[in-house]
Amino acid sequence: MRYALTIRGRVQNTGYIDFIEKSANVKRLKGYVFNDMDGTVKMVCEGAAEKIDNFIDDISLHEDEIFVEDIQKSEVDDAFPIPVKFSRVETDELKDIGRKLDKGVDAIKSVKKDTIFLKI
Numbered sequence: 001m002r003y004a005l006t007i008r009g010r011v012q013n014t015g016y017i018d019f020i021e022k023s024a025n026v027k028r029l030k031g032y033v034f035n036d037m038d039g040t041v042k043m044v045c046e047g048a049a050e051k052i053d054n055f056i057d058d059i060s061l062h063e064d065e066i067f068v069e070d071i072q073k074s075e076v077d078d079a080f081p082i083p084v085k086f087s088r089v090e091t092d093e094l095k096d097i098g099r100k101l102d103k104g105v106d107a108i109k110s111v112k113k114d115t116i117f118l119k120i
Helices: 016-026 049-059 094-109
Strands: 002-010 030-035 041-046 067-075
Touching (some): 002 049, 016 041, 049 067
């Protein structure tokens, strides 16, 4: 079976796509995943229906950084090819890369000034 999934929540810029990619490959699913410009994560995955349902359970995270509010699943036609190994599709635009860099700079600035760094 082949399904399209749309995942809503705090799912971008959290390492969630890495988690999805690893989980899908452990389950030996075919397909791809990407961050959409609307803030969702979208994917197409293929495998036995029970395996897909278990996969959805695995990726329904509610953690500090990642919070999945909703996963919509719909069956799709298998007329178009998908990769044998589950992988990500890079969709970052220059604006998105800049936003990610800004987030990294903010994280660096949040390190306490009295933190001691050891030189090795």
